[in-house]
Amino acid sequence: MKKIALYPGTFDPITNGHIDILKKATEIFDHVVLAVAEDTGKNTQFSLDERKKLCTEATAQIERVKVDSFPGLVVDYAKKIGAVAMIRGLRAVSDFEYELQIALMNKQIDSGINTIFLVPDYKYLYLSSSLIKQIIRLGGVLDEFIPPCVGQALKAKTNNTDNC
Amino acid sequence: MKKIALYPGTFDPITNGHIDILKKATEIFDHVVLAVAEDTGKNTQFSLDERKKLCTEATAQIERVKVDSFPGLVVDYAKKIGAVAMIRGLRAVSDFEYELQIALMNKQIDSGINTIFLVPDYKYLYLSSSLIKQIIRLGGVLDEFIPPCVGQALKAKTNNTDNC
Amino acid sequence: MKKIALYPGTFDPITNGHIDILKKATEIFDHVVLAVAEDTGKNTQFSLDERKKLCTEATAQIERVKVDSFPGLVVDYAKKIGAVAMIRGLRAVSDFEYELQIALMNKQIDSGINTIFLVPDYKYLYLSSSLIKQIIRLGGVLDEFIPPCVGQALKAKTNNTDNC
Amino acid sequence: MKKIALYPGTFDPITNGHIDILKKATEIFDHVVLAVAEDTGKNTQFSLDERKKLCTEATAQIERVKVDSFPGLVVDYAKKIGAVAMIRGLRAVSDFEYELQIALMNKQIDSGINTIFLVPDYKYLYLSSSLIKQIIRLGGVLDEFIPPCVGQALKAKTNNTDNC
Amino acid sequence: MKKIALYPGTFDPITNGHIDILKKATEIFDHVVLAVAEDTGKNTQFSLDERKKLCTEATAQIERVKVDSFPGLVVDYAKKIGAVAMIRGLRAVSDFEYELQIALMNKQIDSGINTIFLVPDYKYLYLSSSLIKQIIRLGGVLDEFIPPCVGQALKAKTNNTDNC
Amino acid sequence: MKKIALYPGTFDPITNGHIDILKKATEIFDHVVLAVAEDTGKNTQFSLDERKKLCTEATAQIERVKVDSFPGLVVDYAKKIGAVAMIRGLRAVSDFEYELQIALMNKQIDSGINTIFLVPDYKYLYLSSSLIKQIIRLGGVLDEFIPPCVGQALKAKTNNTDNC
Numbered sequence: 014m015k016k017i018a019l020y021p022g023t024f025d026p027i028t029n030g031h032i033d034i035l036k037k038a039t040e041i042f043d044h045v046v047l048a049v050a051e052d053t054g055k056n057t058q059f060s061l062d063e064r065k066k067l068c069t070e071a072t073a074q075i076e077r078v079k080v081d082s083f084p085g086l087v088v089d090y091a092k093k094i095g096a097v098a099m100i101r102g103l104r105a106v107s108d109f110e111y112e113l114q115i116a117l118m119n120k121q122i123d124s125g126i127n128t129i130f131l132v133p134d135y136k137y138l139y140l141s142s143s144l145i146k147q148i149i150r151l152g153g154v155l156d157e158f159i160p161p162c163v164g165q166a167l168k169a170k171t172n173n174t175d176n177c
Numbered sequence: 178m179k180k181i182a183l184y185p186g187t188f189d190p191i192t193n194g195h196i197d198i199l200k201k202a203t204e205i206f207d208h209v210v211l212a213v214a215e216d217t218g219k220n221t222q223f224s225l226d227e228r229k230k231l232c233t234e235a236t237a238q239i240e241r242v243k244v245d246s247f248p249g250l251v252v253d254y255a256k257k258i259g260a261v262a263m264i265r266g267l268r269a270v271s272d273f274e275y276e277l278q279i280a281l282m283n284k285q286i287d288s289g290i291n292t293i294f295l296v297p298d299y300k301y302l303y304l305s306s307s308l309i310k311q312i313i314r315l316g317g318v319l320d321e322f323i324p325p326c327v328g329q330a331l332k333a334k335t336n337n338t339d340n341c
Numbered sequence: 342m343k344k345i346a347l348y349p350g351t352f353d354p355i356t357n358g359h360i361d362i363l364k365k366a367t368e369i370f371d372h373v374v375l376a377v378a379e380d381t382g383k384n385t386q387f388s389l390d391e392r393k394k395l396c397t398e399a400t401a402q403i404e405r406v407k408v409d410s411f412p413g414l415v416v417d418y419a420k421k422i423g424a425v426a427m428i429r430g431l432r433a434v435s436d437f438e439y440e441l442q443i444a445l446m447n448k449q450i451d452s453g454i455n456t457i458f459l460v461p462d463y464k465y466l467y468l469s470s471s472l473i474k475q476i477i478r479l480g481g482v483l484d485e486f487i488p489p490c491v492g493q494a495l496k497a498k499t500n501n502t503d504n505c
Numbered sequence: 506m507k508k509i510a511l512y513p514g515t516f517d518p519i520t521n522g523h524i525d526i527l528k529k530a531t532e533i534f535d536h537v538v539l540a541v542a543e544d545t546g547k548n549t550q551f552s553l554d555e556r557k558k559l560c561t562e563a564t565a566q567i568e569r570v571k572v573d574s575f576p577g578l579v580v581d582y583a584k585k586i587g588a589v590a591m592i593r594g595l596r597a598v599s600d601f602e603y604e605l606q607i608a609l610m611n612k613q614i615d616s617g618i619n620t621i622f623l624v625p626d627y628k629y630l631y632l633s634s635s636l637i638k639q640i641i642r643l644g645g646v647l648d649e650f651i652p653p654c655v656g657q658a659l660k661a662k663t664n665n666t667d668n669c
Numbered sequence: 670m671k672k673i674a675l676y677p678g679t680f681d682p683i684t685n686g687h688i689d690i691l692k693k694a695t696e697i698f699d700h701v702v703l704a705v706a707e708d709t710g711k712n713t714q715f716s717l718d719e720r721k722k723l724c725t726e727a728t729a730q731i732e733r734v735k736v737d738s739f740p741g742l743v744v745d746y747a748k749k750i751g752a753v754a755m756i757r758g759l760r761a762v763s764d765f766e767y768e769l770q771i772a773l774m775n776k777q778i779d780s781g782i783n784t785i786f787l788v789p790d791y792k793y794l795y796l797s798s799s800l801i802k803q804i805i806r807l808g809g810v811l812d813e814f815i816p817p818c819v820g821q822a823l824k825a826k827t828n829n830t831d832n833c
Numbered sequence: 834m835k836k837i838a839l840y841p842g843t844f845d846p847i848t849n850g851h852i853d854i855l856k857k858a859t860e861i862f863d864h865v866v867l868a869v870a871e872d873t874g875k876n877t878q879f880s881l882d883e884r885k886k887l888c889t890e891a892t893a894q895i896e897r898v899k900v901d902s903f904p905g906l907v908v909d910y911a912k913k914i915g916a917v918a919m920i921r922g923l924r925a926v927s928d929f930e931y932e933l934q935i936a937l938m939n940k941q942i943d944s945g946i947n948t949i950f951l952v953p954d955y956k957y958l959y960l961s962s963s964l965i966k967q968i969i970r971l972g973g974v975l976d977e978f979i980p981p982c983v984g985q986a987l988k989a990k991t992n993n994t995d996n997c
Contacts, residue, residue, distance in 0.1 A: 114467040130294035139606040278959040303770040442631040458786035647933035795934040
């Protein structure tokens with residue numbers, strides 16, 4: 014039976030750190046579903062459609078990956094698609110505690126689904142979507158850390174904001 | 178193709194925390210090889226044979242698990258058995274940094290093998306083999322945290338030491 | 342002389358983790374005052390009256406506990422009620438640093454009052470009010486982590502929000 | 506050639522912890538430029554002019570220090586003034602990870618500028634601008650942690666808010 | 670009924686950080702028993718008798734304190750003396766995780782005894798017995814961090830070692 | 834006046850992570866003295882002479898660097914050579930707390946000397962001398978992380994040990 018893994022997240026926007034985790038996941042599992050959360054409980058810079066579109070474009074070259082989105086609880090979606098595991102990237106210590114909290118709670122809500130953590134490559138260990146957004150807003154260039162389509166989308170956002 | 182995962186460690190001795198991680202791994206992969214390190218770089222309380230025997234006995238009821246041991250580098254052994262991933266349990270923050278260090282270094286030595294981290298059940302999050310050994314040596318009872326065979330082995334060790 | 346301890350907090354809303362800490366405190370001190378902060382410096386989901394009412398209902402069965410609220414600085418309230426110590430629950434590392442900061446600052450403002458930290462039971466170590474609120478909003482069930490009255494109040498909040 | 510160091514920050518408002526770091530920096534470098542960020546990406550309690558004015562007043566007695574402000578990326582400003590290093594104070598662990606992230610990213614944007622971390626005196630290790638603001642708003646006195654001009658400015662802010 | 674608290678430890682040797690915690694404990698409880706562990710599971714620089722003697726001398730001026738030692742498990746000793754709580758000092762993050770582990774395990778062995786954590790004064794937050802021993806061995810002076818009797822004992826140890 | 838910085842350590846053995854920190858230090862200061870501790874308080878794999886010789890060879894191409902060794906307290910040596918600052922590399926969180934402890938204690942022993950922390954390049958953030966020694970002992974190759982002379986010295990050590 015094919016092993017499907019779920020890689021859920023906000024992806025606001027997707028970074029090369031996310032893509033690195035995704036590639037590692039495809040080396041382990043038969044299929045990986047990257048699923049964008051519809052309800053993130055916070056204001057996102059990009060709309061759900063934008064986040065999904067950027068994920069699709071940025072992962073087009075990676076085989077056995079499908080991009081989707083989900084409403085409600087991630088464990089319900091994981092069960093629906095028959096995932097054997099949920100994947101999360103681990104970076105710094107502060108990340109770790111928050112992720113541990115979520116993983117334990119999800120296990121509590123549905124004991125049938127496990128979370129596994131993957132470590133990104135060295136250079137993505139201290140990368141965050143929010144830091145990237147801030148630097149690009151101030152005029153910085155970060156081509157090594159984001160897919161080209163995300164770079165363009167962030168610049169467009171910045172210019173739009175400046176026009177207001 | 179069957180997905181094989183490797184769960185390497187010192188297992189000096191195996192605890193119920195290890196067994197919880199092992200069970201979660203069998204829910205994700207087709208087969209899991211629990212492999213005891215021959216060369217740990219430190220003094221172990223139990224010999225390699227003892228550690229391996231306790232692991233075998235403690236995991237006898239778990240399906241699709243094989244106990245083995247390995248010399249040298251864990252990445253060489255992982256490649257030899259065709260593992261798609263190495264599994265490690267994550268507990269506290271101090272654990273996390275050490276494990277991250279090892280995972281990154283192993284990826285450096287052989288980029289073909291990924292480490293994945295699993296979180297044990299709540300009650301094993303702060304469990305450690307060394308703490309268990311210390312408490313049993315002082316006469317404490319910890320049946321909830323170790324398999325029966327390990328409890329007996331630890332008591333035997335304590336009595337032998339007292340006789341010396 | 343009776344030993345009174347103060348257990349201050351935002352309690353937005355009270356969880357079973359809070360109640361576990363409160364019970365432990367009553368095993369150590371003669372009386373414990375659970376005091377809800379009136380001025381939290383942030384937006385709370387529940388009003389002061391609601392938070393206080395839920396605390397009262399959820400702790401009704403615990404002896405030697407009184408629920409109150411306080412304006413201004415917690416050290417002033419601690420002195421006013423003659424508390425020998427302020428109690429805080431300790432969970433993860435991120436918690437620890439924040440709590441340490443508050444405890445040191447409170448000691449600076451009034452050196453006559455000490456903060457003591459209690460550790461909750463295993464299963465509440467990674468519990469947070471904000472995570473609970475998010476999961477219930479998405480339709481999850483968390484009966485093991487919150488008192489029944491809090492579960493009902495959260496569901497009522499979620500439904501009201503949906504109607505808007 | 507004179508060694509110039511840059512000490513950038515939000516300084517909302519400047520505390521005695523910042524001043525302690527600044528003094529240590531002047532013991533190492535020939536000149537130190539304390540530079541207030543114009544674009545902080547968050548709402549500040551004090552305006553740029555207020556933050557700059559408080560920094561100027563609070564550091565008037567320290568030799569070889571100049572107060573300035575900068576728009577955009579801090580690395581661009583560092584290069585413009587010919588700084589050999591950027592200085593940041595290190596306090597708790599949570600600080601450390603965030604600062605590490607920023608330092609690595611800045612190095613990525615411009616490899617010609619290094620960040621160095623200085624540790625403040627014991628009593629400022631757990632001090633934060635946001636905690637100070639909260640305590641003063643509630644009526645607390647913190648003369649040991651903030652310059653007199655900051656104490657007055659915070660009290661004025663609190664009174665103005667109360668009048669609204 | 671009098672509230673007795675137990676303050677257990679290795680005290681190899683006792684520092685002013687320990688004494689600060691002890692004093693805070695006497696402000697909360699009626700009596701505090703400082704109990705030196707006989708079996709520490711590691712090599713101590715000072716013998717049990719030396720550690721106990723230094724604790725007695727260093728705490729002679731603090732009222733309502735008794736120095737004792739205990740074999741075996743600390744929870745057994747706590748029950749024997751009728752302690753309502755065990756006290757531990759909390760310093761850095763690494764401390765916190767280790768102490769949390771011990772506290773949870775002790776609660777498991779005997780659910781009738783709680784551990785409470787106290788935070789020392791600022792200047793003792795990063796103090797450790799092992800660092801003190803190393804600095805004094807190298808000829809450093811640390812009068813602010815250790816009682817006079819401990820300073821003399823450490824110097825005597827250093828000289829004896831040099832004579833060998 | 835020339836600014837001299839001191840980079841003290843055990844260097845057992847020196848790694849490319851140390852060399853990265855050293856190079857960054859030479860970008861900030863006029864001269865940097867890399868000083869090997871004679872008394873480390875622990876067993877080193879390499880003798881003082883070996884550690885010093887490897888440091889000299891590995892840093893031969895870096896300008897304005899001098900290799901030396903020092904007995905006793907590092908602050909005494911820093912004062913003797915007229916250093917304006919002591920340099921330490923910062924890696925993970927566990928590192929940070931230990932280094933903070935040392936920096937605060939050194940400041941206490943001699944308030945005239947400050948410690949500054951530098952962050953190494955991404956790929957050295959989780960590198961440690963002890964992990965390198967363990968991997969090479971097991972037959973791993975780590976050319977990216979150690980200077981060639983250190984690689985040869987470690988292999989020679991391993992072979993000698995095997996012959997015994």
